[in-house]
Amino acid sequence: MVPITPLSLVLLATIVIGVAATLTAWRARPEPGSFPLVAMLAGQSWWSICLVFQIQATTLSEKVFWVDISWIGVVVIPVAWLAFSLDYTGRDQYLRPAYFAVVVVIPAITVGLTLTSDYHTLLYRDSWLVIQNGVLRLGQAVGPWFWVITVYTYLLGLLGSIPIFGLLTSEMRPFRGQSVALLLGTLAPWASNVFYLLGVFDTSGLDPTPVAFSISGVAYLAAVTRFQLFGASPSPTHRARRLVFTQMHDGAVVVDRQDTIVDMNEPAAAILGGEQTQVLGMPSASVIPSYDMLPMDGEAPEPLSIETPNGTNRYDVSVTRIDDVHGRFLGRVISFHDVSEILRERQRLKVLNRVLRHNLRTEANLIAGYADLLADTEETPESRLIKKHTQRIIDVGDKGRTIVELFDTNWATKQPRQVRELLETCISDVSKMHPNARLAIGDIPPESAVSPVLKPVLVNLIENGVEHNTNPKPWVHVSARADDETVAFHVIDDGDGIGEYERAVLARGDETPLEHGSGLGLWLVQWGVDIADGQLEFEDRSSGGTVVTVRVPRFFVADAE
Amino acid sequence: MYGQLICHWRRVWDRNAQKSVVVIKMSNKPNNVSGGTRNQAAVRNLTGWVVESVGHSVAAFRYSSAYLAVIAVVQVLLVTRALSLDVTFAPVVVGLVTFAVYLGDRIADADTDAETTPERAAFIQQHEHALNHAVSLSYGVAVALAVLGGPYALALTLLPGVFWVLYASNWLPTITAQFRRLKDVLLVNSLVVAFAWAVTLTALPLAFAGASVxxxxxxxxxxxxxxxxxxxxxxxxxxxxxxxxxxxxxxxxxxxxxxxxxxxxxxxxxxxxxxxxxxxxxxxxxxxxxxxxxxxxxxxxxxxxxxxxxxxxxxxxxxxxxxxxxxxxxxxxxx
Incomplete structure (x- = not known):
């Protein structure tokens, strides 16, 4: 049996850790990077095992044999590290058999040279036995190929480290931990190998690299167990970013500093009417209509019209500037969002709106006028009914106009309104239309303001309380309470109440031909509250009527001014 | 007999586990019990804890395949004694490899074993994370100790792991499928298992001791x-x-x-x-x-x-x- 020395104990510990880490990585299959990691750890373990046997060998031929055999593990490590790095970080497109065959040429030659070492001096020029401190050691003078494989190993190691270095700045904490552990596990044996080759430490002719594998094994185990190496993998992110670009519905074009098109996705090619291969490399101005009119950064103020064989399509165009880490301008991404259908629908709505607001209202006013004339000569129940229903048509038209204004107005740019002034205005407006109504204002918080969109909302709620009310003198009470962040308006009436059916339609946010509300008023309220970023609640009063609560963000008086 | 012993321990453990729940409830009302009752409760508590721990240990010993590792160690010691060889790490290596291979197999098959051996499958699934580490560590230690026995000992130690990996991995589908189909043929599965273990049990102590066949x-x-x-x-x-x-x-x-x-x-x-x-x-x-x-x-x-x-x-x-x-x-x- 092999005698136990401090060095062999360290190497045995390295083997224990290496084999354990190999099996741990093996269990992670088929996670990206697991198989190359198994190969790398197995290579490290093999190198360590061979070193133990080499140390314990007593003849020159035996020692040389174990050194030669150890090269199998030595050359596997850098190839596996590169494969792991590419696979793990999602760059598996470089792991094709053809590329792999090229990468393993030099390692394969190296193994071939070790198997035929008796016939050449390319790897080692000479080998001899030497006794140092009473211990039999192997001395070897390296040949030219040794430096070839050494430089090649370091090159692969460096290439493999680059993608892992990229994870050091990842926003995801486990990735940062993984990359630190992986780089530590790789740098430790590298450093010891460099020190050995430079002769920094006296190692009595022994390459201490396998000893450093104990650090590698611990680091890799930590990466697997502590930092979820195969539980949280960055492999999809690299490809996902490309997929977002290529698979997105919008067209996207990348232009460089000289406004040359350097990349584009398929929707962009379809929008601009050309093949990707033809368009790439062309000046942007020759491909993108009105290119000179586009902003350098941000959204174009007007949709861009592009002629196609099927007619003119219109696109919202946004330009995003691309800078490097030093803030230097590299190029731009220009995206095209098809708004043709939206604009067509908006156009149709405008026509319908005009018909409803103008034509219908005009005709309704004429009917009401003739009904008045009829009533002047002989007022009958029929003429009163004509006037009543005509007025309803006019009211619907008015509400439609209010809703259009609600959506056409940019409320964010409007000054907030003080609660007291707002409520007094609302009450005043409704009083003019319904002089019989008893309208009252309750508590109002001082120094509070709200979005001005609340004006049509509150007017409609108060009107609703008055109009859907069978009392000869309808009663509506309005108050407000405020906390640090919100203002809650309470509109209380003694009317007929708002049915569950109406509330359900509002809560669903959609109408069908069979399930719909009774008018536009409550929709106006709901949409106005949505614009104000608020909440709307309905509650029945025990004594009859409804309590409607509108809760909206609070502005302070200073904001209102 | 061994199984009956385990069943007996499990019954004792279950009974005492129920008792310990009662004790815990009582201990929440210290003012209502006398000093003597408290002492009895403490004794019952301690007994329950000991029995519970023993029960857990027995379950772990049985379900983790540790008992198979002990039997393997005994087998190698018998070989060592029969052939008058020096005592080496060979029994430990065989024990660790047995533990790793069988436990690894049980972890891999835990889902399919849930119907036939539900208690074992439940134990394996409950402690899967720790047991996986135990498999990796035990095989790692076995390989490291085998290195002390020389190249032949190492090769014999690696062989079960290599076969296990090939069998479980489906890495080379054709070879793995043929390898798996071997067990369907009359006697082949039993003969292969018996041959592999007999070689390992006999050859490993010889390799460690540097003795010839x-x-x-x-x-x-x-x-x-x-x-x-x-x-x-x-x-x-x-x-x-x-x-x-x-x-x-x-x-x-x-x-x-x-x-x-x-x-x-x-x-x-x-x-x-x-x-x-x-x-x-x-x-x-x-x-x-x-x-x-x-x-x-x-x-x-x-x-x-x-x-x-x-x-x-x-x-x-x-x-x-x-x-x-x-x-x-x-x-x-x-x-």
Missing amino acids: TPAAIVVFAYFFLSIFVNVEIPNVRDAEGDSAIGVETLPVVFGVTRTRRILYAIDIVTALIVVVAGAQGLLAPVFVAALLVGLAFSLCVTSLVGRTAHDDVLTLAAESEYLVVAIALIPAAL
């Missing part, structure tokens, strides 16, 4: 090969219906239970004859021959129960414990 070593190999073959076929009686349904040919499937029992009797008797002849030739010490015959007598008793008991798990455990009987039989001689 002797006629005595061949006899020891033959003993383990035949006895392990019997132990592998005994559980096949329990699985006969299932094996037949999926087309796996085993002795009970092809020959029926009664003829299987007779075949296993015959193998035990042939094994005994080999041991006796080896003793007569001076290849094995008389004491060792006697101990092996005691073990074979035990094996005959176990074989006689094949197909005649509903406690198949206990029967399997008893068959695997044959080597413990041999070791116990050697104790008087050692003293």
Whole structure:
């Protein structure tokens, strides 16, 4: 049996850790990077095992044999590290058999040279036995190929480290931990190998690299167990970013500093009417209509019209500037969002709106006028009914106009309104239309303001309380309470109440031909509250009527001014 | 017997676990109990904890395949003793490899084992993370210790792991599929398992000790090969219906239970004859021959129960414990 020395104990510990880490990585299959990691750890373990046997060998031929055999593990490590790095970080497109065959040429030659070492001096020029401190050691003078494989190993190691270095700045904490552990596990044996080759430490002719594998094994185990190496993998992110670009519905074009098109996705090619291969490399101005009119950064103020064989399509165009880490301008991404259908629908709505607001209202006013004339000569129940229903048509038209204004107005740019002034205005407006109504204002918080969109909302709620009310003198009470962040308006009436059916339609946010509300008023309220970023609640009063609560963000008086 | 012992411990543990719940409830009201009651409660609490811990340990020992590792260690010690070899790390290496391979296999098959061995599958699934680390660490230590035994010892230690990886991985689908289909052929599965274990048990101590293969070593190999073959076929009686349904040919499937029992009797008797002849030739010490015959007598008793008991798990455990009987039989001689 092999005698136990401090060095062999360290190497045995390295083997224990290496084999354990190999099996741990093996269990992670088929996670990206697991198989190359198994190969790398197995290579490290093999190198360590061979070193133990080499140390314990007593003849020159035996020692040389174990050194030669150890090269199998030595050359596997850098190839596996590169494969792991590419696979793990999602760059598996470089792991094709053809590329792999090229990468393993030099390692394969190296193994071939070790198997035929008796016939050449390319790897080692000479080998001899030497006794140092009473211990039999192997001395070897390296040949030219040794430096070839050494430089090649370091090159692969460096290439493999680059993608892992990229994870050091990842926003995801486990990735940062993984990359630190992986780089530590790789740098430790590298450093010891460099020190050995430079002769920094006296190692009595022994390459201490396998000893450093104990650090590698611990680091890799930590990466697997502590930092979820195969539980949280960055492999999809690299490809996902490309997929977002290529698979997105919008067209996207990348232009460089000289406004040359350097990349584009398929929707962009379809929008601009050309093949990707033809368009790439062309000046942007020759491909993108009105290119000179586009902003350098941000959204174009007007949709861009592009002629196609099927007619003119219109696109919202946004330009995003691309800078490097030093803030230097590299190029731009220009995206095209098809708004043709939206604009067509908006156009149709405008026509319908005009018909409803103008034509219908005009005709309704004429009917009401003739009904008045009829009533002047002989007022009958029929003429009163004509006037009543005509007025309803006019009211619907008015509400439609209010809703259009609600959506056409940019409320964010409007000054907030003080609660007291707002409520007094609302009450005043409704009083003019319904002089019989008893309208009252309750508590109002001082120094509070709200979005001005609340004006049509509150007017409609108060009107609703008055109009859907069978009392000869309808009663509506309005108050407000405020906390640090919100203002809650309470509109209380003694009317007929708002049915569950109406509330359900509002809560669903959609109408069908069979399930719909009774008018536009409550929709106006709901949409106005949505614009104000608020909440709307309905509650029945025990004594009859409804309590409607509108809760909206609070502005302070200073904001209102 | 061993299974009955475990069942007994489990019943005791369950009863005491219920008691300990009562004690905990009482302990929440210290003002309502006297000092004597508190002392009794404390004693019951302690007893419950001890029994619970023992119960957990027994479950872990059984379900994690640690008991198989202990039997493997005993087997290698028997080889070491039979061949008069130096005591080395070989028993530890075989024990660790056995533990790693069997436990790794149980973890991999935990889902499919949930129907046939629900308690074991539940234990494995509950402690899967820790058990996975145990597998990795034990195989790592085994490989490192095998390095101390030299290249041959290392190769013998790596072989079960390599086969296990090939079998479990489906890495090379064609080869793996053919390898897996081997077990469907009559006797092949049992012969391969018996051969692999007999080689490992016999060759590893030789490799560690740097000894060469002797006629005595061949006899020891033959003993383990035949006895392990019997132990592998005994559980096949329990699985006969299932094996037949999926087309796996085993002795009970092809020959029926009664003829299987007779075949296993015959193998035990042939094994005994080999041991006796080896003793007569001076290849094995008389004491060792006697101990092996005691073990074979035990094996005959176990074989006689094949197909005649509903406690198949206990029967399997008893068959695997044959080597413990041999070791116990050697104790008087050692003293």
